[in-house]
Amino acid sequence: GAVVSQHPSWVICKSGTSVKIECRSLDFQATTMFWYRQFPKQSLMLMATSNEGSKATYEQGVEKDKFLINHASLTLSTLTVTSAHPEDSSFYICSARPPTGVTEAFFGQGTRLTVV
C-alpha cells in the first residue's frame, strides 16, 4: 500500500511557542490531505482538509489561526500549532486522500505533542 510519513513522532514544546508537523506522501501524489486530532481513549476528530495549492477547509470549532495548514506541494502538507498552550497537547494524525481508483485512506504514524 501507499505510504504516508509524519514527522516528528513526538515533540515537547514550551507554552507560547509554535510547532510544525509534517505529513508526506512518499510514493503517490496527494491533492488532499486530512488532519485529525485524537484525545486519549477517543476516536479521531477531523480538524481540517488540506487542499494542494488552496486554502484548507476547517471543521466547525477549529481555530484556523491557531492551527495553520499549508499544502504547498502534492506530497507535503504541514500543520503548525501556533502559540501552543497545554490544552493543545494531543495526538495529531494526518492522512492522505487515496489515488484514483483506491478507496482507503493512508495514515501517518501520528505526532504526540506535549506543551509544557
Place this chain on the structure above:
Amino acid sequence: AQSVTQLDSHVSVSEGTPVLLRCNYSSSYSPSLFWYVQHPNKGLQLLLKYTSAATLVKGINGFEAEFKKSETSFHLTKPSAHMSDAAEYFCVVTANSGGSNYKLTFGKGTLLTVNP
C-alpha cells in the same frame, strides 16, 4: 449522511479464543467500509476493506469481516486471538470513492484486550 456505531467500547478475550468486534453503519449511498487497527501512540493501519465486491472480506493477520446490507453491519472476526492483537480497532465508512467530497466517518473505537 453517514454514521458508524461500534457496539462495544471494550472487548476482552482469552488468547486462542475467537474475536468478534461489532460495527453497524448507515449511509445514504453505497458505502465503502474499512476496519483499521491502532496500537498505542501509532497511526492507523488498514486491516481490510469492503468496496462492493465480495461481501466476505479477508484482511491481514487472520482477520475477516462480512458485509451484510440487510443488517447494515460489518462485523470484524478472527478465529483465534493472539496477544499481539491487543489494540484499538476502528470501523470506518465513506460513501464516496474518492471524489471531491471524500470524507471518512469513524466509529468511536473498540479496545481489544487479550488475556494470556
